[in-house]
Amino acid sequence: MTTTPLWRDTEHTYPTADFPADQRFDVAVVGAGFTGLTTALFLAAEGRSVVVLESRDLGAGASGATTAKASVLQGVRVSTIRKRHGLDTARSYATANRYGLDWWADFCATHGVATQRPRAVTYARGVRGVGAIWAELRTLEELGYPARWCETLDVPFPARAAVELPDQLQLDPMAALVALAGAVAEAGGRLVEATRVTGLRVRGTGEATRVEVRTHAGTLTAADVVLCTASPALDRGITAATMEAERSYLCAFDFDGDLAEGMYASVESPVRSLRTATVDGRQVLLVGGNGHRTGTAAPIASKLDSLREFAAEYFPGARPTHGWSAQDFHPVTLLPRAGRLPWGRGHVHFAGGYSKWGLTGAPAAARIVADGLLGRSSKLSFGRPTVSGTARSAVPMFADLPAQLTAAAVEAAVRRPRPRLLPTGRATGPDGRPCEVSLVCPHMGAALAWNPVEESWDCPWHGSRFSPCGELLEGPATSDLTRRDGDSRRSGR
Ligand SMILES: Cc1cc2nc3c(=O)[nH]c(=O)nc-3n(C[C@H](O)[C@H](O)[C@H](O)COP(=O)(O)OP(=O)(O)OC[C@H]3O[C@@H](n4cnc5c(N)ncnc54)[C@H](O)[C@@H]3O)c2cc1C
Ligand code: FES
Incomplete structure (x- = not known):
């Protein structure tokens, strides 16, 4: 894989x-x-x-x-925004996302990019989740979207009830x-x-x-x-x-079985996000989820394993081919x-x-x-x-x-839990030679944490990530980590 x-x-x-x-x-x-x-x-x-x-x-x-599902039904996001900021803001948010969906449909049709228009489905595994998807249904209905309630869902994984929105869009990103x-x-x-x-x-x-x-x-x-x-x-x-970096995980499987047409996301954690795709003429199943804040000491090794276990249990015969992770940014508002x-x-x-x-x-x-x-x-x-x-x-x-807002409120927002402070860290570079780097993030000074699965130094504050020898991989930082072993080559990227 x-x-x-x-x-x-x-x-x-x-x-x-x-x-x-x-x-x-x-x-x-x-x-x-x-x-x-x-x-x-x-x-x-x-x-x-x-x-x-x-x-x-x-x-x-x-x-x-990305999983590349384009939908106005985004888990229970629209009703969550409504709860926090009111119906008008929820309407603006949904309208902006509807514009994005329509824009992709038009662009792809005029530029030869294949798309499919499945329904989007948010499903609940338990009773509390049912309440949340009910609120999403009501909000989408109030905003004029043709959302529907599904008492049962014909899928092999546990799902108690669901809300669906027809005619959404998926593509190869x-x-x-x-x-x-x-x-x-x-x-x-x-x-x-x-x-x-x-x-x-x-x-x-x-x-x-x-x-x-x-x-x-x-x-x-x-x-x-x-x-x-x-x-x-x-x-x-x-x-x-005021944005949090969240890493999440996706696995792709060669898959001969059936999954009722749809792009699925569970409302409860750990989220399970599913869709199928046709790649080079073969059917692929995508299973995603297990998001966590970048740079936190989550047991990352288990993240891809649990997606594979989920597929093995509910889609027997699905053969894993790809397993990766990536991050996106979550504004606290x-x-x-x-x-x-x-x-x-x-x-x-x-x-x-x-x-x-x-x-x-x-x-x-x-x-x-x-x-x-x-x-x-x-x-x-x-x-x-x-x-x-x-x-x-x-x-x-x-x-x-x-x-x-008061300065105190801003201060509270900026404060983040720090991982155990480690001034320097040692790791092995791609050439097999050991290297030692400063573990102070050059962006705003947070202490970095080792990510053993992706072999990177990850920042829990705003998601900058660095290679074992300190080369900047991604995030808001603009420079590499300081080498403590005398080798100060820059990445130049
Ligand atoms: C696992 C996963 C699944 C997802 N699934 C979905 C989904 O199904 N549907 C959906 O709508 N969204 C999904 N998303 C979210 C979606 O993929 C992102 O919101 C979207 O791709 C963000 O696009 P972007 O162009 O803003 O950022 P990015 O695609 O991250 O692009 C930012 C670019 O900026 C470059 N860059 C950064 N700093 C610098 C610099 N200093 N100089 C030059 N270049 C720089 C980076 O290299 C990068 O290429 C998912 C995200 C993840 C992580
Ligand atoms: S302190 Fe901001 S990314 Fe590390």
Whole structure:
């Protein structure tokens, strides 16, 4: 069984460009996942000069590792948002995600990407779960969605009752990203890979304001920068501090059996998320779940094993082929973020924080940010967090909220449990040689924890991850760990 995500296990070709050192762009988009590429496409299609800078390669973040279910029925998310922030915000959130679903349906139909339109199903294993899915049904009905109650579900795993929403969408995320990269290039945008953005500096005033974008490959300038980096890369303030990185796990199985048409998610923990896909003419079963905060000392080894055990019990004969993990970011307000950051003098924007529902969230966030940059008022929003709902989590999420909150509340939100403090850590590098690294995260100073399954140093605060010898793998940090054994090679990524 390989740890490469199923979708990334084949070669993909798409247009890329060299780093355009010292050139000027209207917009520099950072990150080549769903958010970055939809943002770039919306802006390039309106004649803006756009460059996309990606530290790794297309889909290397959550987008290439996702389950890729596009749905307005997202577990019990809409009713949970309603409970926290009210019906109007729940309506805005659902409308934005419906826009994302429709956008994918249209884009895929016009760009030759196969999609299927199964129902989405949220199911309950126990009585408490039944109450939660009932609330989701009522909220979706009130908002005008054709959700239905299922007293019984014809599936082999335990499910007491369910709510379903017909005609949602699933796709192969890498096929979608490759088509997006092609569409961005056709509209005049450039995708530059293996280029990590390490710093931004806003220079000039008024019309002449430019953002200097620094990378290991050189510098360029842009009138605006959009960080589509899942967590707000380069941010060391409240925006990064109020999102939690959650790692979760997916297994793919060769599967000859039957699963009634649908994309399934349990309401109770541990979540079990299921769908089927056809890959190279064979049927594949995907089973996901077991999310936990990145960098916590969860017994990670058991996470993939328990997904395999679940499949062995309820889908006998399913043969595991791929087992991987990835992370997405959860704002404590529950609402994705799309707009200007509190710093950057209005020229640095961020879109992300989808709590594992970014397939529909990304085009909506991209539309909101692009509309702002094009000088239009957007019809979309993810809804406004209410002050009481925000105070419950003691966290401001939007730039205009902190004024309403006390410094003590912010302090409480930023505080995180620390793992046992270890100043340095030893591990074995890919060449078999031992290396010793500082275990203080270069982002904001948290103590890192060893992840024995993925062999990485993981940060429990905002999800930065580093290789055994300290090379930055992902997350909001922008530099490697300090080597304590005298070897200070930089990754350059
Ligand atoms: C296991 C799992 C299952 C999921 N299943 C679903 C699902 O079924 N349906 C759904 O809607 N959503 C799902 N999601 C969530 C969804 O995949 C994400 O919300 C979405 O992919 C986020 O897209 P993005 O473009 O914002 O971020 P990403 O895809 O993470 O892209 C961010 C990119 O930014 C790059 N980057 C970061 N920092 C820098 C820097 N400094 N310089 C340059 N580049 C940088 C990264 O390398 C990365 O490629 C799932 C997530 C996970 C983890
Ligand atoms: S990622 Fe923020 S402190 Fe480590």
